[in-house]
Amino acid sequence: MNDIICAISTPPGMGAIAVIRLSGKGSIAVADTLFVSPSGKRLADAKANSVLFGEIRFNNEVTDEVLVTVFHAPRSFTGEESVEISCHGSVYIQQKIIEALIARGVRLAKPGEFTRRAFGNGKFDLSQAEAVADLIASSSQASHRVAMNQMRGGFASKLAELRDKLLQFVSLVELELDFAEEDVEFANRQKLYELTEEIEREIDKLARSFQLGNAIKNGIPVAIIGETNAGKSTLLNLLLNEEKAIVSDIHGTTRDVIEDTVNINGVTFRFIDTAGIRHTTDTIETLGIERTYQKIAQASIVLWMIDLTTPTEEINTLAQSIIPKLVDKHVLLLLNKSDLLSESEREEKQHLLPELKAERLFISAKKRQNTDQLQQLLLKAADIPQIGEHDVVVTNLRHYEALMNALEAVRRVKEGLDTGITSDFISQDIRECMFYLGEITGQISTDEILGNIFSKFCIGK
Numbered sequence: 251m252n253d254i255i256c257a258i259s260t261p262p263g264m265g266a267i268a269v270i271r272l273s274g275k276g277s278i279a280v281a282d283t284l285f286v287s288p289s290g291k292r293l294a295d296a297k298a299n300s301v302l303f304g305e306i307r308f309n310n311e312v313t314d315e316v317l318v319t320v321f322h323a324p325r326s327f328t329g330e331e332s333v334e335i336s337c338h339g340s341v342y343i344q345q346k347i348i349e350a351l352i353a354r355g356v357r358l359a360k361p362g363e364f365t366r367r368a369f370g371n372g373k374f375d376l377s378q379a380e381a382v383a384d385l386i387a388s389s390s391q392a393s394h395r396v397a398m399n400q401m402r403g404g405f406a407s408k409l410a411e412l413r414d415k416l417l418q419f420v421s422l423v424e425l426e427l428d429f430a431e432e433d434v435e436f437a438n439r440q441k442l443y444e445l446t447e448e449i450e451r452e453i454d455k456l457a458r459s460f461q462l463g464n465a466i467k468n469g470i471p472v473a474i475i476g477e478t479n480a481g482k483s484t485l486l487n488l489l490l491n492e493e494k495a496i497v498s499d500i501h502g503t504t505r506d507v508i509e510d511t512v513n514i515n516g517v518t519f520r521f522i523d524t525a526g527i528r529h530t531t532d533t534i535e536t537l538g539i540e541r542t543y544q545k546i547a548q549a550s551i552v553l554w555m556i557d558l559t560t561p562t563e564e565i566n567t568l569a570q571s572i573i574p575k576l577v578d579k580h581v582l583l584l585l586n587k588s589d590l591l592s593e594s595e596r597e598e599k600q601h602l603l604p605e606l607k608a609e610r611l612f613i614s615a616k617k618r619q620n621t622d623q624l625q626q627l628l629l630k631a632a633d634i635p636q637i638g639e640h641d642v643v644v645t646n647l648r649h650y651e652a653l654m655n656a657l658e659a660v661r662r663v664k665e666g667l668d669t670g671i672t673s674d675f676i677s678q679d680i681r682e683c684m685f686y687l688g689e690i691t692g693q694i695s696t697d698e699i700l701g702n703i704f705s706k707f708c709i710g711k
C-alpha cells in the first residue's frame with residue numbers, strides 16, 4: 251500500500267498563499283492532529299471535497315490560520331484520500347507545517363509522485379499525465395491548446411480507437427489459428443487489407459504531426475548562418491532583445507551554437523546563431539563550422555546573412571558550399587549592413603546569387619533597420635496552421651518514436667497480407683503494433699520509463 255506523501259505545491263518563497271498537499275490513506279487523520287477549528291469541527295467528519303477553516307497548531311504554537319480541503323478516495327486528483335492545506339506564503343510557516351507532517355510519519359513526495367499515483371489509480375493514461383507537464387510549460391496559445399487537448403484525452407481516445415480496431419483484427423486472425431486444421435478463413439483478406447491501410451494512414455498522420463508539434467512546443471528552428479562577421483550574432487541579439495551572444499569585429503567570434511526562443515505574434519521561434527563559415531585551419535573553429543552544417547539540417551527556416559561590403563566573388567565562392575545544404579529549407583537571404591551602402595550600390599547588390607530561390611531583404615542588424623519586415627517574413631515562412639480544439643498533434647519524442655515503431659509493424663502486416671504469409675506471423679505483427687501504441691498510453695510500461703517521465707515533473711505535482 252502507498253504511504254502518505256506531502257509536498258509544497260506552490261513555488262518556494264512566493265505569493266500570499268501556499269498550498270501543501272498530502273496524499274495516501276490516513277492523510278485526513280494526520281492533518282486532523284494539527285487542526286483546530288473555532289467551531290470544533292474535525293476533518294475526519296468533514297464531507298468529501300469540502301473546505302474547513304481553522305488553525306494549525308504544532309509544538310504548542312499556533313502556526314497559522316488556514317483553509318483545509320478534504321478529499322475522500324477515490325474522488326481526488328490522485329484517487330487516494332488526500333488533504334490540501336492552504337496557508338500563508340511565509341517560508342517559515344510552510345517549513346513548520348512540513349516539519350509537523352514529517353514528525354507524524356509522512357514523507358516528502360518525489361517529483362511528479364502525485365501525478366504518478368493518479369496514473370497508477372487510472373485517473374488518466376500516460377499521454378495525459380505527460381500533457382500536464384506540457385501544460386505547465388506552455389508559453390503560447392498553440393502550445394497551450396495542444397497540451398490541453400492531450401490532457402483532456404484527445405490523443406488517448408484516438409489511440410484507444412486504433413487499439414480497438416487492431417484487437418478486432420487480431421481476434422479474427424487468431425481464430426483462424428485455432429482452426430488451423432480445417433483451413434478456414436474467418437477474416438476476409440480484402441477487408442483486412444483495407445483495415446490495415448486505414449490504420450496505417452491514421453498512425454502515419456499522427457506521426458507526421460510531430461514536426462508541427464515539435465515546432466509548437468520547442469519553437470520553430472531558425473538557423474542564422476553565413477560568412478564570418480556577416481552580423482549573425484548582432485541579429486540574434488536583436489531578435490531575442492538580449493545581449494545573448496558576443497559581437498565583435500573579429501572574424502570567427504562565435505565558435506559554438508547559441509540558441510534561444512522568442513515569441514513573435516504568438517508563434518514561438520527558436521533562433522540558432524552559428525559559427526561563421528570560412529576556410530580556417532583552427533581546429534575548434536572547424537568543429538564549430540561542422541555544427542553550423544548540422545544546425546542547417548535541423549532547421550526549417552534558414553536566415554542566410556551576407557555582409558554587403560564583402561566582394562561579390564567571395565560571396566559566390568562561399569555560396570558553392572552553402573547552397574547544396576539548403577534543399578527543402580525555407581531560406582531568407584538577409585543583405586546586411588545596408589546602412590553602409592548608397593542607394594545605387596544597393597540596387598547593384600539586389601541580384602546577388604541569382605541562382606538562389608529565396609526571398610531577399612536589405613537590413614541593418616546594427617541600426618535595427620527593416621526588422622519589422624523580417625518578422626513579417628518569418629511569420630509567413632513559419633506558416634503554422636490553426637489548431638482546432640480537437641486536433642491531435644504529437645509533441646513528444648517518446649510518442650513519436652513509438653508511433654514510428656507501430657507504423658513499421660502495421661506495414662509488415664500489410665506486406666504479409668500481400669504476400670499471403672500465414673496467420674500466425676500476421677497476428678504477431680498486429681500484436682507488436684498494439685504493443686507500441688500501448689507504450690504511449692502506459693498500458694505497456696516499465697518502472698524505468700515511468701521513473702524517467704515523472705522525475706521531470708516539479709515537486710508537488
Ligand SMILES: Nc1nc2c(c(=O)[nH]1)N(C=O)[C@@H](CNc1ccc(C(=O)N[C@@H](CCC(=O)O)C(=O)O)cc1)CN2
Nearest residue numbers: 259269271299319321324325326327328329334373382
Ligand atoms: N488546489 C489545487 N488546485 C489544482 C489542482 C490540485 O490538485 N489542487 N490540480 C491538480 O492537478 C488541478 C486541478 N485538477 C484536479 C483534478 C481532479 C481533482 C479531483 O478531486 N477529482 C476527483 C473529484 C471530482 C469531482 O468532484 O467530481 C475525481 O476525479 O474523482 C482535483 C483537481 C489544478 N488546480
Ligand SMILES: Nc1nc2c(ncn2[C@@H]2O[C@H](COP(=O)(O)OP(=O)(O)OP(=O)(O)O)[C@@H](O)[C@H]2O)c(=O)[nH]1
Nearest residue numbers: 478479480481482483484498502503504526615616
Ligand atoms: N555597419 C554595420 N555593422 C554591422 C551590422 N551588423 C553587424 N555589424 C558589425 O559587424 C561586426 C560583426 O558582427 P557579429 O554580429 O559579431 O558578426 P557574426 O556574423 O556573428 O560574426 P562571427 O561570429 O565571427 O561569424 C561587428 O563589429 C558588428 O557591430 C550592420 O548592420 N551594419
Ligand SMILES: [K+]
Nearest residue numbers: 479498500503
Ligand atoms: K564577429
Ligand SMILES: [Mg+2]
Nearest residue numbers: 482483503504
Ligand atoms: Mg557571431
